[in-house]
Amino acid sequence: MAEVLSAEALADALVGLREWSGDPNGIARxxxxxxxxxGIRLVDAVALAAEEADHHPDIDIRWRTVTFRLATHSAGGVTGKDLALARRIDEIADRA
Structure with missing residues (x-):
C-alpha cells in the first residue's frame, strides 16, 4: 500500500505543482x-490518463470551471500516486 505523505513532504511537493493546494488528506486544482x-474535452483527456494510471480523481464541472481533487482513498490521504497524477493533469491542462 502507498504511504500517506507527511504535511512537510506534501508542502515541499506542492512547490513544484503550480495551482495545486491542499493538505495530507487531499489536494485540488x-x-x-x-x-x-x-472543459469537457479536458475532463475526457484527464479520464484517459487516469485510466492509464489506474488512479482516478474526483472531478467537479461547473460551467467552464473544472476542479480536480486527488487522494489515495485506500491509504487515507495523499501519496506519490496523487502527485504523479497531478503532474499529468498539469501537462494536459497546459495543452488545453
Whole structure:
C-alpha cells in the first residue's frame, strides 16, 4: 500500500505543482477552460490518463470551471500516486 505523505513532504511537493493546494488528506486544482466544451474535452483527456494510471480523481464541472481533487482513498490521504497524477493533469491542462 502507498504511504500517506507527511504535511512537510506534501508542502515541499506542492512547490513544484503550480495551482495545486491542499493538505495530507487531499489536494485540488481548479482549471478555467475557455468554454464549457473545452472543459469537457479536458475532463475526457484527464479520464484517459487516469485510466492509464489506474488512479482516478474526483472531478467537479461547473460551467467552464473544472476542479480536480486527488487522494489515495485506500491509504487515507495523499501519496506519490496523487502527485504523479497531478503532474499529468498539469501537462494536459497546459495543452488545453
Amino acid at each position: 481548479e482549471v478555467v477552460a475557455p468554454s464549457f466544451l473545452d
